[in-house]
Amino acid sequence: MIWDYLKDKKKYLFPALIFLLLVDIAQLLVPLMTKKAIDGLRQSPNMNDLLVTGLIIFGLAVSVFIFRFSWRYFLLRMAFKIVVNLRNKIYYNLLKFSQHFFGKWETGDIMARAINDMRAVQRMFSFGIVTIVDAIVLGIASLIFMFSFHVKLTLIALAPMPILIFAVWFFEDKIHRTFREVQEKFSGLQNFVQEDFSGIFVIKAFNRELNEKNRFAKENQEYVDKNLKVARLFATLRPFIMFIVGLSNLLVLYFGGKLVISGELQLGSFFAFFQYLQYMSWPMMALGFAINLYQRGKASLSRVEDITEREPIVYDRENALDVDDIDSVSLKVKDLSFKYDNANESALKNINFEVKKGESVGIIGRIGSGKTTLVKNISRLVKIPEDTIIVNNRDINDYKLSSLRNMISYVPQDSFLFSTTIRENIAYFNPDMSIEKIKKAAEIADLKDAIDDLPKKYDTKLGERGVNLSGGQKQRMTIARAILKDAPFFIFDDSFSSIDTNTEEKILNNLKDILKNKTTIIIAHRISTIKYVDKIMVLDEGKIVEKGTHEELIKKQGEYYNIYKIQELKEKIAKE
Template structure:
């Protein structure tokens, strides 16, 4: 069982204290009226022994109906107030969690897993809503029901009261037994549904591969198995629930029979009036529901506390990459000078250094290529420039200001990173391009699309810029996706543009034309990470990385004259091109 975290519960309820007090007062009124109505019924029934008056009966009935009406209205109000607290906490907490996720390090999100985060943001928050709404309402109502009802029953007949509630422990034990089983069955049903959803999502994303390899039948069989598992899990849950409720009804009926059997004897001996017996029956009926619900409530309470701790675990995670207390601002206009001074990068919990003592200066307006073998640290360098990974202070500088001292939004507004796999959203092509500047005009969108050599492709789309891009850009080719991501970066008009193999899916001729086009902005600094040395050859300067170190730098003409990494890579690319020509 989870530890009782009253501190967390108080923290979430504190902003809603006024509403909670009103809800508690409403519940108090409901329970007072719930005790008063059977007493009134008892009084009216016992008064009939002295004489019958139709008008008096009507007045008394009207009075009791009035009390019941007020009780119903106040009960409705109490539920709206307390359930409303749970709903408001759910909305606020989900927003708070989402905002917190946006500031987390990308590396942390990948390690935690998007599925785990989504589960906590949905199922766990729903459990907290039930805890702060249903569970608190039910526990408070159960406490008040017993606190007011048992004394009222004892005042009528202590012995009959003890006999009537003697079966309640059995009822509570039955509920606890079945609820534990139902929670496990519900969890298995949710897991079966989750596996079903994952298969659907995976098959929709990989529908091309399924068709290419003719695996429609195999995937259909896999879905059928998961579908049957889900059906069996749902039937098991329904079977348990359909067994529990008749059992509770049976125990309740036995309790009523006990009252009738024992109560009739007491009436015969003159120890109990008919009105008293009716009142006791009403009180027993009143206690059946909260008693039966107590088992569900306690399990909801426990699940809610576990979810509170799981959510708190996410909310207390502090990102490594964040603004410093005294962040600096760049001097306008931003020139775009980049400098690395003894840059060392190693990922968290990994002793191996990815980048080792990197030093370079890139002047404003330069077009610089970064090349090297696979795994040499090129992408790590690109991500470090935008602080997508943690960077130590005094190692990377933008316009002679330490990037660690800059506010993150200002740094990323001035250094635009285009990754190799630019993520596209399920919206129009126009909205994907202007994702960084949502209110930009269509004319500017067309201009950057032209610079990225995307215009001719868009003309071939029936809806042009209003073409709906599928999930992750599945309706576009690899080159179109990369050029759309490049257009998005160009629209931000950042003084520094970092292309992390962002032209890998276009041919060398197109890549060279795009580089020429995007250099039209005066003093735009461009870093191009690429395996296409033909495109890199046109750059002002080339930095060569190998095993995390900067081993060469210079122009293409100077580097091919030196025996080194760059010359080997260049000769290999030329040899591949000759083989392609022969084929």
């Protein structure tokens, strides 16, 4: 798994490993120089020889500095490249995913994986890798030199090592599982904060600040407890490693000292042996650090791959086509049934209807009757069955998603606006659109006067999700955005619900010329919105229960008539 990310970064990895190897070689030469100096002082003291040896050690120290800088430079560049690619892959995959994904995943969890988990991945691919490689190279090389000096003393130094190996094996799995729990709890905490700040006005309106404060304190404490669990593991492992290293040093000092006293081992060789033992001890002491980085990074990488390795449910099939004749659109829905993931009942049941080129259709029904689900199917925002939706005489699944959606001007139920200027929001489909066309779209959506009253007009920057605009202004801005796209197929998904009836009538009159000869679907709760369309469908519990013009449906005195009479009564009461 790890090598999959490293194999195309060889131009950074191999130079880093070469420089790391040069660092280790330079370090391994220092004990030999120390041995030479000590033995020289004992046999024939010479200041010139001592000075030369000192200069060599100084030169080795400078080399270590240069080589260490070099491997850090290459390795950090490699780690940043891997993280940038992973973060891009997360973002690109998220753009491909449909509601099937976003209906299950929380925003805070996704953000935690894209940011917090990435930091752990970066540290694993940089210092985690180099620590492991350094530990292996330096440890093995030091061991070889130690054996060359004295085999028996080396075996004594290694006597405590099996205990260390068992401890590392015992703690490794526990640390990995605990780190994953920490990252998942952080995701939950981040999602909690993101959701609370998104709904801050609801919290204040219901005077629930104290309740949310207590909920956050609980979530935060649970996150702290998970981290403390990790800390306890390392609080046990690291001192234990240090204890084993100290025990090894003690054994070498005792038995090595006896060998020097007996003359079996030269003093210079003993000093060099002890330095090599410290070099070998470094991998043991760094083991805890390496395990920390590796297990944290591995746990985080698996969470990141939950997104990057996931295939979208809605995608272009092989040899997908562009939509033919995009100047006009015909639509036929045949026996369409649809059920959301984990839902008990179908949201749509055996839907059948046809929209001819240039025809307008209104859809009305109670909340939860399947109106929005139907247009999501038509826009392929969800996965739909084969041969149930036909666009321009071809199965909608045969078309490229980009081509299909380019031919739709879609005004969603949720009036989403970006945290940028009004101009950029309206011209979202084509940022190079002229200001005259942007103003014209705003005028058709009855938004021009409201924008002109703002100090910076079309260059006014909006808050998150357009928080500094009213609900009606946000809806009108999304309508202006769709008008400016000017696609051959318009879908209005309950796009007039926050607009008063007088403004709605004005906008609908303004839209007459725009929508002329265009295929249009209008979802509404108010009959006034769809009164003059070519035909109307009434949905109830996922089924089409009535079809016809306004006049025909009134004469039937069915579900549509009941809705009409209720709304008529509400209007009379409001006037009184």
